[in-house]
Amino acid sequence: HDKVTIVDVPIDNLTKNRLLDVVYNEIEQKQKNIFIVTANPEIIMSAKKSKSYRDSILKADFIVPDGSGVMMASEILQHPLKEKITGYDLVHTFLSYASEKRKSVYFFGSQEGVAVDAAINAIKLYPNIRIAGTKNGYLGYGQEIAEEIASTNPDFVFIGLGAPLQENWAAKYKHLFPNAVVMGVGGSFDVLAG
Numbered sequence: 001h002d003k004v005t006i007v008d009v010p011i012d013n014l015t016k017n018r019l020l021d022v023v024y025n026e027i028e029q030k031q032k033n034i035f036i037v038t039a040n041p042e043i044i045m046s047a048k049k050s051k052s053y054r055d056s057i058l059k060a061d062f063i064v065p066d067g068s069g070v071m072m073a074s075e076i077l078q079h080p081l082k083e084k085i086t087g088y089d090l091v092h093t094f095l096s097y098a099s100e101k102r103k104s105v106y107f108f109g110s111q112e113g114v115a116v117d118a119a120i121n122a123i124k125l126y127p128n129i130r131i132a133g134t135k136n137g138y139l140g141y142g143q144e145i146a147e148e149i150a151s152t153n154p155d156f157v158f159i160g161l162g163a164p165l166q167e168n169w170a171a172k173y174k175h176l177f178p179n180a181v182v183m184g185v186g187g188s189f190d191v192l193a194g
């Protein structure tokens, strides 16, 4: 597939179904991890301001367009992206898949108690998911925490630290998750916790 460059960020131009095909295939093969960035305007502008943040998001396997603003920008550039793929929508899609395939999910980020409530609601919606663990996003972001999360061997690592923290964390520690899907999810735990 082609890419559409918006403010120096190369966005993958593929449908959600195509993305899911590739991701689920990798999960079954267990050969490598997949780092997904859901690029909203905030992320794209942060990448413009910070070279180190841009370097982090360029480590992603997929950068997908999160929101109508990014879709509209691609139309103005006369290189329209095929489909909007938002982070919160992907969270639900992956939770549903995890429930069907009995995969495990780690919820890292948000205020104390929020990731736990989000996990409880996730189980209500998707009864067969396995919660690998939860951790609030204010206990630090270092190697020790990353190794603790990795020790639970999650199939999906959802990082709800907001941008730029979540993508910087994913870029730095994704090697500890050799066959997981690693994705920043912004404020998704707050929404899922209700």
Ligand code: UDP
Pocket: 109, 110, 111, 136, 137, 138, 160, 161, 162, 163, 165, 185, 186, 187, 188, 189, 190
């Ligand atoms: N957050 C965190 N640790 C931090 C800073 C933020 O866990 O050091 C969490 C915050 O509690 C919230 C999320 O990161 O749940 C960021 O939400 P925001 O709405 O800013 O993200 P967006 O959805 O706009 O990307």
